[in-house]
Amino acid sequence: MQIAAEEMRQLVKxxxxxxxxxxxxxxxxxxxxxxxxxxxxxENKYDEESFFVKYSxxxxxxxxxxxxxxxxxxxxxxxxxxxxKVLDLGCGYGWHCAYAADCGAETVLGTDISExxxxxxxxxxxxxxxxxxxxxxxxxELPEQSVDVVIxxxxxxxxxxxxxxxxxxxxxLSPGGDFVFSIEHPVFTAEGSQDWYYDKNGKILHFPVDNYxxxxxxxxIFLGEKMTKYHRTMTTILGAxxxxxxxxxxxxxxxxxxxMMDLPGMRDEMRRPMMLLVAAVKPAR
Amino acid sequence: MQIAAEEMRQLVKxxxxxxxxxxxxxxxxxxxxxxxxxxxxxENKYDEESFFVKYSxxxxxxxxxxxxxxxxxxxxxxxxxxxxKVLDLGCGYGWHCAYAADCGAETVLGTDISExxxxxxxxxxxxxxxxxxxxxxxxxELPEQSVDVVIxxxxxxxxxxxxxxxxxxxxxLSPGGDFVFSIEHPVFTAEGSQDWYYDKNGKILHFPVDNYxxxxxxxxIFLGEKMTKYHRTMTTILGAxxxxxxxxxxxxxxxxxxxMMDLPGMRDEMRRPMMLLVAAVKPAR
Numbered sequence: 254m255q256i257a258a259e260e261m262r263q264l265v266k267x268x269x270x271x272x273x274x275x276x277x278x279x280x281x282x283x284x285x286x287x288x289x290x291x292x293x294x295x296e297n298k299y300d301e302e303s304f305f306v307k308y309s310x311x312x313x314x315x316x317x318x319x320x321x322x323x324x325x326x327x328x329x330x331x332x333x334x335x336x337x338k339v340l341d342l343g344c345g346y347g348w349h350c351a352y353a354a355d356c357g358a359e360t361v362l363g364t365d366i367s368e369x370x371x372x373x374x375x376x377x378x379x380x381x382x383x384x385x386x387x388x389x390x391x392x393x394e395l396p397e398q399s400v401d402v403v404i405x406x407x408x409x410x411x412x413x414x415x416x417x418x419x420x421x422x423x424x425x426l427s428p429g430g431d432f433v434f435s436i437e438h439p440v441f442t443a444e445g446s447q448d449w450y451y452d453k454n455g456k457i458l459h460f461p462v463d464n465y466x467x468x469x470x471x472x473x474i475f476l477g478e479k480m481t482k483y484h485r486t487m488t489t490i491l492g493a494x495x496x497x498x499x500x501x502x503x504x505x506x507x508x509x510x511x512x513m514m515d516l517p518g519m520r521d522e523m524r525r526p527m528m529l530l531v532a533a534v535k536p537a538r
Numbered sequence: 539m540q541i542a543a544e545e546m547r548q549l550v551k552x553x554x555x556x557x558x559x560x561x562x563x564x565x566x567x568x569x570x571x572x573x574x575x576x577x578x579x580x581e582n583k584y585d586e587e588s589f590f591v592k593y594s595x596x597x598x599x600x601x602x603x604x605x606x607x608x609x610x611x612x613x614x615x616x617x618x619x620x621x622x623k624v625l626d627l628g629c630g631y632g633w634h635c636a637y638a639a640d641c642g643a644e645t646v647l648g649t650d651i652s653e654x655x656x657x658x659x660x661x662x663x664x665x666x667x668x669x670x671x672x673x674x675x676x677x678x679e680l681p682e683q684s685v686d687v688v689i690x691x692x693x694x695x696x697x698x699x700x701x702x703x704x705x706x707x708x709x710x711l712s713p714g715g716d717f718v719f720s721i722e723h724p725v726f727t728a729e730g731s732q733d734w735y736y737d738k739n740g741k742i743l744h745f746p747v748d749n750y751x752x753x754x755x756x757x758x759i760f761l762g763e764k765m766t767k768y769h770r771t772m773t774t775i776l777g778a779x780x781x782x783x784x785x786x787x788x789x790x791x792x793x794x795x796x797x798m799m800d801l802p803g804m805r806d807e808m809r810r811p812m813m814l815l816v817a818a819v820k821p822a823r
Contacts, residue, residue: 440725440747450735450744459735461744462725466793466808486811487772488791501786506773508751523751526771 295389296411296481299345299367307476309373312516317348317377322519323435323528326507327406330532332431334358337401340425342390342418342434343408347374347383353404354380364388390418398427405434407528410442410482413470416493423497429537432499438506438526442484445471449521460525490529499533506530580674581696581766584630584652592761594658597801602633602662607804608720608813611792612691615817617716619643622686625710627675627703627719628693632659632668638689639665649673675703683712690719692813695727695767698755701778708782714822717784723791723811727769730756734806745810775814784818791815 298304312320335357341350344363353361361383365371371385403422444463452458471482506526509519583589597605620642626635629648638646646668650656656670688707729748737743756767791811794804
């Protein structure tokens, strides 16, 4: 009987958790329709057809997590999902949501700004406990301590104010809660072009780093399309975690895995760090 | 009376601490003389006259901490030294030893492989509580939990096995003890030349990163002399701390300070990270 009551309380809490963000999203949309929305519009390149088609042909879109070079390293940093309430920021096709669900998560909320991505998520990675929601991560508001795990894969370099985002995540997490994310590496974002430096015969010479301490907007070419990303130093990324109360558990710059080394261009990825994976925890005390 | 007894115990402990390393150093020297020394000889470029003369003309050698671009950031990461037993690994001219002593440290042991550097330390930064000792940091052996603070300034990139060093430091530190160090940044050490990439007119284009995941020996030119340094990824440096029990408190890639911006070449230092500063703690529990 006591367990049933506890379960009921939990159920109400879970529904509240999902309902809250649903309500928030509807309100935003209404505000937007009324033309009173003052928040800056976030870039939503993934909903442009030409970009979306190219993205859908990437190995990580076709094969899911197994097609992502960093997954073998990222997977090792994932927490125990059993019975957890999980939030995925910038969930894309929903691969990580499905992974969390399959690892025993109680509820998973996958959020993304792109309608097209979420349609794919619904199609490919639907599970009874997963709820997908169209919302820019900067606009999410959740009750304090309402989430046990926050994950985010390669989305934070699109966010203008990362520290504010990290402060919110800290508030949303329950004590002892896990925060695991990947982001483009500061070495990869600093100069801006995100391309190798070549000799006159087109041979790679090295990877250029420039303007490292000048943080902010970069116009990079990704899949042949101009894309706005934000460069930040390692100091800023890790400092935002430490300053706001997180304890860092693991930091990994993933290397190309042995079994992908023969894919075109993969061996060159031993020459520069492209991504940064971080596992942090909100202290239990 | 009780205080006097406690003081006496402390004094004995301190003397033991200093005597231990003195004994160890003598034994090593004796072993070396007998030709039975199997340990690899460590490079000791700082004792070569031509290098030493050039080093002595650097701003940090002439002006001490105030002449070091990273000091304003590094100083903010220093712990409270009051009543602490401090160990400085690769102390050079002894500026950090003197700083710790002047901030109230009880004993300071400054170690360096270079006799010339230690002679300068004795001349410029002598204090009653400071003991300077000629020994390669890899050869130091100390009792467990015998030190309260370990500092090291720009010396770890000369060490071949950094993880082993970090394991030892963890053992030497008392619970709650602080570990603060600076090291050349992985971006700065990766490619090897440690030089900008220039156009044909000698104008800086960018800083080259290459072979990032291929860790190990690099032959860099420093002050016009060939020097062996060791490149490691950020993953390896920070991972060695986290894996071995340290908690990371702060990570800083120091920017050139405003008041040095007009020194030759300093403004270009906004374009690449050259150093990494880390503050860590051995958990008290």
